Amino acid sequence: MKFGLGPFPAVSAQDDADGYRTLLEHAALAEEEGFDSVWVDEGNQFGGGSPFVLAAAIATRTRAARIAVRPVVGLTHPFYTAEDGAALDNIANGRLIFAPRELPPPGPLTAYGVAPDEARERFWEALEVVGRAWAPDAFAHTGRFWTIPAGLPEHTHAVEFTKVSVTPKPAQPTVPTWVGAADDAGALRAAAHGLTVLGEASDHIDALAQRFAAHRAALGEAAARFATLRPAIRDMVIAETSDEAWRIATPALEQTLPTGVGTGAGSVRERAAGRAVVGDVDTVIAELESYGAIGVNYVVCRLALPGLAAADVHRSLLLLGRGVAPHFRMFNLAPAVRARTLEEVGNPMIGYLSVQDPS
Amino acid sequence: MKFGAGYWSMAGTRLRPRHHALLYDEMIRDAQAAERLGYSDYWLVEHHFWYDGHINAELTALGALAAATDTIGIGTSCLLMPLHDPLRAAEMAATVDRLSGGRLRLVFGLGYRDEEYDAFGISRKARAPRLERSIELLDALWGTDGPIDVANKHFTYTGIEARPRPLQQRPLMYLGGFVPKTVERAAKYGIGLQLGPVISADQGRELVARYHEAAAEFGTDVSGVEIGICRDFWVAPTTVEARRVARPRLFHYYGETVALGWKLFRDPDGELIYLDRPDLLRAYASAGVDAAIVGDPDTVGEEIMKLRDAGFTYVQLRFRFDSQPAELIHGAMELFASDVMPAFAD
Numbered sequence: 174m175k176f177g178l179g180p181f182p183a184v185s186a187q188d189d190a191d192g193y194r195t196l197l198e199h200a201a202l203a204e205e206e207g208f209d210s211v212w213v214d215e216g217n218q219f220g221g222g223s224p225f226v227l228a229a230a231i232a233t234r235t236r237a238a239r240i241a242v243r244p245v246v247g248l249t250h251p252f253y254t255a256e257d258g259a260a261l262d263n264i265a266n267g268r269l270i271f272a273p274r275e276l277p278p279p280g281p282l283t284a285y286g287v288a289p290d291e292a293r294e295r296f297w298e299a300l301e302v303v304g305r306a307w308a309p310d311a312f313a314h315t316g317r318f319w320t321i322p323a324g325l326p327e328h329t330h331a332v333e334f335t336k337v338s339v340t341p342k343p344a345q346p347t348v349p350t351w352v353g354a355a356d357d358a359g360a361l362r363a364a365a366h367g368l369t370v371l372g373e374a375s376d377h378i379d380a381l382a383q384r385f386a387a388h389r390a391a392l393g394e395a396a397a398r399f400a401t402l403r404p405a406i407r408d409m410v411i412a413e414t415s416d417e418a419w420r421i422a423t424p425a426l427e428q429t430l431p432t433g434v435g436t437g438a439g440s441v442r443e444r445a446a447g448r449a450v451v452g453d454v455d456t457v458i459a460e461l462e463s464y465g466a467i468g469v470n471y472v473v474c475r476l477a478l479p480g481l482a483a484a485d486v487h488r489s490l491l492l493l494g495r496g497v498a499p500h501f502r503m504f505n506l507a508p509a510v511r512a513r514t515l516e517e518v519g520n521p522m523i524g525y526l527s528v529q530d531p532s
Numbered sequence: 533m534k535f536g537a538g539y540w541s542m543a544g545t546r547l548r549p550r551h552h553a554l555l556y557d558e559m560i561r562d563a564q565a566a567e568r569l570g571y572s573d574y575w576l577v578e579h580h581f582w583y584d585g586h587i588n589a590e591l592t593a594l595g596a597l598a599a600a601t602d603t604i605g606i607g608t609s610c611l612l613m614p615l616h617d618p619l620r621a622a623e624m625a626a627t628v629d630r631l632s633g634g635r636l637r638l639v640f641g642l643g644y645r646d647e648e649y650d651a652f653g654i655s656r657k658a659r660a661p662r663l664e665r666s667i668e669l670l671d672a673l674w675g676t677d678g679p680i681d682v683a684n685k686h687f688t689y690t691g692i693e694a695r696p697r698p699l700q701q702r703p704l705m706y707l708g709g710f711v712p713k714t715v716e717r718a719a720k721y722g723i724g725l726q727l728g729p730v731i732s733a734d735q736g737r738e739l740v741a742r743y744h745e746a747a748a749e750f751g752t753d754v755s756g757v758e759i760g761i762c763r764d765f766w767v768a769p770t771t772v773e774a775r776r777v778a779r780p781r782l783f784h785y786y787g788e789t790v791a792l793g794w795k796l797f798r799d800p801d802g803e804l805i806y807l808d809r810p811d812l813l814r815a816y817a818s819a820g821v822d823a824a825i826v827g828d829p830d831t832v833g834e835e836i837m838k839l840r841d842a843g844f845t846y847v848q849l850r851f852r853f854d855s856q857p858a859e860l861i862h863g864a865m866e867l868f869a870s871d872v873m874p875a876f877a878d
Contacts, residue, residue, distance in 0.1 A: 193631050197599060223624040226595030230631050233560065233600045249617040250652055256580070260589035263552040264596045284619065284692045323653035328646035330795055330804055337651045341544075341552040341585030 174465060174501035177473035178203040178490065179212025180243050180406065181227070193227070195483045199490060200231045203238060206494030207502070210239040210270060212406075212473055225257040232265035241270035241473075243353070245277045246303070247295035248285040251319065252339060254299065255306035259343045267344035272371055273300070274353030275362075293355065294318070297362060300350075304366075306339035307348055313337070351404060360384045364391035372405030374475055375431040378447040381405055382467035389468075404471035405464065408449040408478055410485070411492040415452040421485050422451045425478035450474075454496035461501065533840055533876040536848045537566035537865060538575025539609045539762065542593070543584035543854040547784050552585050558858050559593065560600045565862050569869035573605030573637055575848055578612050580648045582793050584854070591624035598632035606632060609726055609762070609848060610641025610708035614662035615652050618669045619689055626674075629698035636703040639726045640667065645794055660717075662686050667705070667721055674702050706758065715739045719746035724758040726848060730823045733838040736761055740843035760846030761839055764824035764853065767868050771827040778826045781855045786820035787813070789854075825849075829871035836876065 181196050200211045211231055213224040224242040231240055242261065246254055262269040275296050282292055298316045305312045313336050314321040322334050351371040352363040360370045370388045372381040389397045408429050410422035423441050430444045445451065450460045461472060476489040499506070542559060544550040563574040574597065576590040587593060590608045597606045606628070613621065629636040642659045643649070649656040665686050672680055679691040706724035707714050710731055718725050725743060727736060740759055747754040764785075766778035790796045797805040797816040805812050825835040839847055849868065851861050 223591070223595070223620075223627040225589070225592040226598075226624050226627040226631065229592050229595035230599035233596050249620050252580075252652060253617065253620060256588045257592045260556070260587065260592045264556045264593065266553050266557075284689050286688060286690055319653060321653070322647070322650040325650055325653075325655055327655055327657055328650040331646035331650045334647045334650060337581055338583075339580075340582060340588075341542075344551075344553045 174461070174469075174498075175209040175404075175471040176207075176493065176498050176501075177210035177212050177239075177241060177404070177471065178208045178476065179210075179241070179473060180214035180475060181212065181477050191483075193230075195486075196227070196477070197230060197234050199477070199483075199486060200238075201234045202487070202490060203494070204235045206490065207498060208238055208494065209471075210241050210473070211235065212241040212243065212272070214243040215245050225261055228269075229261055229264050232261065232268065235268075237268075239268045239270050239349075240265050241272045241351075243272050243274060245281045246273040247292060247297075247299035247318075248277060248281055248287055251299035251302035252306060252321075255303045255339050258303065258348065259307060259339065259341055262343035262345055262348060263341060265344075269343065269345065270349045270351060271303075272351040272353065274355070274373065275359045276355040293359075297366075300352075300366070304350070306337075307343050309342065311336035311338035351402070353406075354384060354388075357384055357387045360388040361391045364388045367392075367396070367400075369400065369402050369404065371473075372403075372469065374406040374408050374429065375448065376405070378464065378467060381464075381469065385468050402471055403468045404473060405469045406473040406475055407464075408445075409457070409474045409476055409489065409493070410449075410451045410478065410481075411454060411457050411489045411497065412485075413453060413492075415456050418451045418453060418456075421481065422449065422478070425480050426451075428479050429475075454492055457493075457497050458500050461497065465501070533836075533844075533878065534572040534758070534760075534846045535868075535873060535876070536573035536575055536605070536607075536609075536760070536846065537562070537571045537851060538573065538607075538848050539577035539850060540575065540587075540852050541577050541579070541854055542587040543582070543789070545584045545784070545854045546788065547781065547855040549584075555585075556593065556596070560596060561858065562852070562861065563597050563601050563604065563606070565865060567601050567604035569865055570873060571604065571849075571865070571869070572846075573607055573848075574601070575607050575609035575637075575639070577609055578641075578643075579645070579794060580615070581651055582789075584789070584793075591621065591628055594628045594636065595624075595631060598628050598635070601632075601635075603635075605635050605637050605704075607637030607639060607704075609637075609639040609706075610643075611638060612643035612648070613640040613666045614659035615643055615648060615654060616666070618666035618687060619673075619692060621666070622670055622673050622694065623696075625670075625703065626694060626696045626698040629700055629703050630696050632699075634699035634703075636698065636700070637706070638703055639706040639708045641708040644796065658686060660713075664717070667723075670705075671702070674698060704758070706760065708762075712739065712742050715743040716746040719743050719752060719754060720750045722747070722750075722752035722754055722757070724760065726760040726762060726846070729762040729764050729850060730820050731761065732823065733835075733842045736839065736844060737842035758846045759844050760848055761844050762848040762850055763835075763839075764820075764826075765832070765849040765851055765864075765868075766824070766826045767829055767832045767864050767872065769828060769867070771831050774826045774828060774831075777856065777860065778824065778853070779821060781853045782821045782824055782826075783817060784855065785853045786817040790820060791817055829867065832868070833872050833875060836872070840876070 215224040351369040354360040412418035579586045580588045679693045682689040706726045707718040708726045710728045768774035
């Protein structure tokens with residue numbers, strides 16, 4: 174199993190002057206702690222801002238971790254996305270993961286006056302344009318929403334301009350593209366495009382299982398053998414004790430957990446079941462095992478939940494990096510060794526944190 | 533008088549093709565050098581769909597520079613605003629401004645290439661009103677607390693607010709360009725100027741005068757506003773050496789990139805000067821090369837004095853023509869900082 178850190182909202186709090194500095198520090202720390210990627214989101218319910226700008230900043234503070242961006246795609250011209258993504262991939266030396274969600278959040282939809290159904294159609298057309306813009310060949314595109322080049326009669330100096338090549342190209346031959354599918358239909362569409370499906374934080378584990386199975390079936394046996402990634406985002410809080418983790422997590426999860434039909438009524442804990450991962454190291458390991466059982470093999474851990482103190486995020490990050498991740502990454506670590514370590518010294522992370530925790 | 537390093541275009545030209553990951557790495561080192569040497573700002577520029585991979589995503593690149601530098605101003609010169617979605621650009625700009633601790637500067641330009649407008653499906657005829665509506669949108673977005681609605685011929689948004697807000701209440705804004713209409717428009721909005729590189733000192737003097745006249749006509753206060761001009765620039769210990777390095781590269785730049793690539797040169801009738809009129813093409817390219825400031829420290833100092841006398845308070849020095857090795861560029865930047873800049877300290 175691999176681990177990503179994020180997605181950070183591109184704005185952690187409105188006009189929070191220290192928010193970005195903390196975020197850059199956590200990104201650099203995540204790489205040191207062995208995380209595989211750092212994620213930046215756009216336009217979630219906590220704020221807007223530019224994931225590309227923030228990701229470029231993270232690129233200068235990291236060297237190895239991949240940088241995943243989750244921009245809103247399709248509400249504006251897809252060339253903006255293609256150009257920013259290509260620049261970012263070069264700035265980051267080929268470390269870009271492109272992971273947009275199929276359905277933009279309500280804020281941008283309202284701002285641009287686009288209905289959800291149309292937004293999905295725009296997304297898939299835009300995604301096709303972005304993919305072709307990143308490919309080596311020049312191309313032309315005629316779709317429902319965009320015609321490229323437009324061939325406007327007043328552009329008399331562009332009469333021979335029948336194809337477009339977006340330059341520079343990304344540094345990678347193909348930018349990994351993971352789609353946050355809105356439902357199983359979206360997963361099938363991703364499969365038809367040969368793209369990886371990303372589980373969203375709001376998806377229940379049962380829905381994830383069904384979605385990955387549908388995606389895998391649609392890919393076909395041979396393709397599925399190579400399309401091995403099944404990533405999912407989870408809201409996550411880890412502390413020394415599960416009670417402490419829940420104490421910290423509850424107010425944040427009140428904001429992030431989906432509400433409404435089918436999301437479970439009642440307490441935060443009930444609604445969090447199958448969605449958020451909260452607890453001490455052993456609890457989190459056990460819960461992630463259940464995700465492993467449905468095939469999830471890349472967990473993107475959203476630790477910077479709204480309202481959490483930087484020190485609490487920092488602690489979750491260290492416990493995850495040193496306590497949880499090794500259990501999954503070091504798959505051939507002898508069980509007896511792991512058990513002895515835990516039995517003899519308790520949780521070694523707690524000792525580390527008592528020295529290092531900046532709080 | 534202030535000096536900026538720029539604008540940088542991150543192009544892997546036919547003269548010196550480079551991997552763009554290397555070019556963006558050099559961008560960061562160049563900006564850090566400019567910061568260390570005391571330049572006020574470091575600038576990028578924008579064009580699209582050109583063979584050399586010319587930078588088109590300035591605000592994303594500025595995100596990298598925001599994190600890699602501490603004190604130097606960082607900016608777009610120009611951001612071709614009519615080609616952008618202004619709400620998206622505003623969010624990116626504000627993110628850069630917050631990341632950098634309030635160091636963002638925005639020069640807006642119109643752009644002129646039909647290919648760029650056609651690829652984005654935007655009529656070039658709409659470029660001036662799109663620029664004006666965009667500036668007004670930024671002002672409204674950054675000058676208002678609550679959500680606003682925007683509805684005009686070019687842009688429609690509902691319930692938008694600045695998220696994030698820039699750290700500066702409003703980042704420094706300028707218009708870039710070459711003609712009286714540019715300076716009149718800048719005066720109308722009370723924002724600064726960063727004029728293009730091929731304008732002579734005398735033409736510049738007239739444009740600055742027109743700017744002040746227009747500001748008086750519009751009743752805008754432009755006292756303290758920066759009035760800048762860009763110059764292709766090279767300095768070396770001797771003028772012979774400076775010309776040896778700079779002029780062939782500049783000729784390549786103006787002949788191949790500017791004329792044939794960007795299709796900038798037009799005759800007085802507005803017709804493109806292209807390969808079908810090679811003599812005229814060469815003459816225009818030569819004029820571009822001749823407008824550059826190239827020489828030893830004394831010579832370049834005299835040329836900058838002419839710009840100061842013409843009313844400019846800021847010069848953007850374009851050290852990078854996309855074909856010199858980084859060590860040459862850093863050498864010239866250092867020589868200017870040590871031997872010329874001090875004489876112009878305010």
